[in-house]
Amino acid sequence: METKQCPLYRKCGGCQLQNLDYPQQLAWKQKRVQRLLGSFGEVLPILGMEHPYHYRNKVQAAFTQDRHGKVVSGVYQSSTHHVVPVESCLTEDETADRIMATVRGLMKSFKLKPYDERADRGFLRHVLVKRGFQSGEVMVVLVAANPIFPAKKFVAALRQAHPEITTVVLNLNERRTSMVLGEREKVLYGPGFIEDTLCGCRFRISAKSFYQINPVQCEVLYGKAMEFAQLTGTETVLDAYCGIGTIGLVAARQAGTVLGVEVNRDAVHDAAANAKRNGIANARFLCADATECFTQMAEAGERADVVFMDPPRAGSNERFLLSLSELAPARVVYISCNPETQARDLAYLCARGYAVRKIQPVDMFPHTNHVECVVLMSRVEK
Numbered sequence: 001m002e003t004k005q006c007p008l009y010r011k012c013g014g015c016q017l018q019n020l021d022y023p024q025q026l027a028w029k030q031k032r033v034q035r036l037l038g039s040f041g042e043v044l045p046i047l048g049m050e051h052p053y054h055y056r057n058k059v060q061a062a063f064t065q066d067r068h069g070k071v072v073s074g075v076y077q078s079s080t081h082h083v084v085p086v087e088s089c090l091t092e093d094e095t096a097d098r099i100m101a102t103v104r105g106l107m108k109s110f111k112l113k114p115y116d117e118r119a120d121r122g123f124l125r126h127v128l129v130k131r132g133f134q135s136g137e138v139m140v141v142l143v144a145a146n147p148i149f150p151a152k153k154f155v156a157a158l159r160q161a162h163p164e165i166t167t168v169v170l171n172l173n174e175r176r177t178s179m180v181l182g183e184r185e186k187v188l189y190g191p192g193f194i195e196d197t198l199c200g201c202r203f204r205i206s207a208k209s210f211y212q213i214n215p216v217q218c219e220v221l222y223g224k225a226m227e228f229a230q231l232t233g234t235e236t237v238l239d240a241y242c243g244i245g246t247i248g249l250v251a252a253r254q255a256g257t258v259l260g261v262e263v264n265r266d267a268v269h270d271a272a273a274n275a276k277r278n279g280i281a282n283a284r285f286l287c288a289d290a291t292e293c294f295t296q297m298a299e300a301g302e303r304a305d306v307v308f309m310d311p312p313r314a315g316s317n318e319r320f321l322l323s324l325s326e327l328a329p330a331r332v333v334y335i336s337c338n339p340e341t342q343a344r345d346l347a348y349l350c351a352r353g354y355a356v357r358k359i360q361p362v363d364m365f366p367h368t369n370h371v372e373c374v375v376l377m378s379r380v381e382k
Helices: 022-041 095-108 151-161 215-231 247-252 263-278 288-300 320-328 339-350
Strands: 058-065 071-076 083-085 124-131 139-146 167-173 184-189 193-197 201-206 234-238 257-262 283-288 307-311 330-335 355-361 370-378
Touching: 022 193, 022 339, 022 355, 022 370, 058 083, 058 095, 058 139, 071 095, 083 215, 095 151, 151 167, 151 184, 151 307, 167 288, 193 215, 201 247, 201 257, 215 247, 215 307, 215 330, 215 355, 215 370, 234 247, 234 288, 234 320, 247 257, 247 263, 247 283, 247 307, 257 263, 257 288, 263 283, 283 339, 307 320, 320 339, 330 339, 339 370
Parallel strands: 139 167, 234 257, 234 307, 257 283, 307 330
Antiparallel strands: 058 071, 058 124, 071 083, 124 139, 167 184, 193 201, 330 370, 355 370
16 A cells, blocks of 8 residues: 655644554554553454545645735644645545635735734634545635625635535634634525435534534444444434434434434434434434433333444533443443543443443544544453
């Protein structure tokens, strides 16, 4: 396999394993998972990518000016707010890179200034590009400090250069914050969302909703999750931290009923629309904190057969895990992007009547030190 080297990887910090060729990266990640999760059982061989480049379907860039006044865009250097200019990236979608270059040129043409966080002035803070790899649909999100710019002319010029763009959204972030997206949005062109197909289901993706960054490996990951769940068509399934419903809707085709729980209201709206779009009537989605929801269900004496959980990097918490154990599902399929917090949570569940049966690492983020793991747990018969 050809190994490509990025000239920016030491400055950027995004691809921590660029110094290793891809087979060596997989070996490094296998050893890491073995060290963190090996005490729970056998770690299956990591599932890598055939083509581990340009896999990211979401690209996010910060905009600023260099010391010569030139508009540049890129990523924040690790642990700083210094922008490392990036014109092309080996992990990012190439269409998104070209769109970023066009936006930089339009900023100069329209005499627009990037936002200066120290002076608290300027227009453009970030640009977010999402592309459906299956559908080809493209969303561009302009994250601005204020709404004052010639929107119609800017969007027309952007779409003239990139007719593949199907929607443009203005997101207003007027606060002094490290958060990228603000609360208010205005659709400047198109429907305000894109759609894509994953595991045979069609999904609506809005600006704020989470969608797996690597759709190729996501199908591998979800395929393993469904295999581990052993669904027969009758089960009551709970999908915690469900996002736009990807796991829950894939599971619904093989389960009795599915309840997805997610705290992000935009994502829940997308999940409900996705169920309707795919003709799935046995799945519903609730906008609620997963811990609160599972605790109430456990106190009400409710039960589940299978629980899927895919929490943020910080993992879950003891109250959620306690309520999960009281719901007493026969199987828990735990997907995590952080094996360190996953190891902590697995230890808690093992002390509450569960045992780890299978551990499958998947390389979702080639060239980085991140590794995804899907773990099957089952209830131990007393």
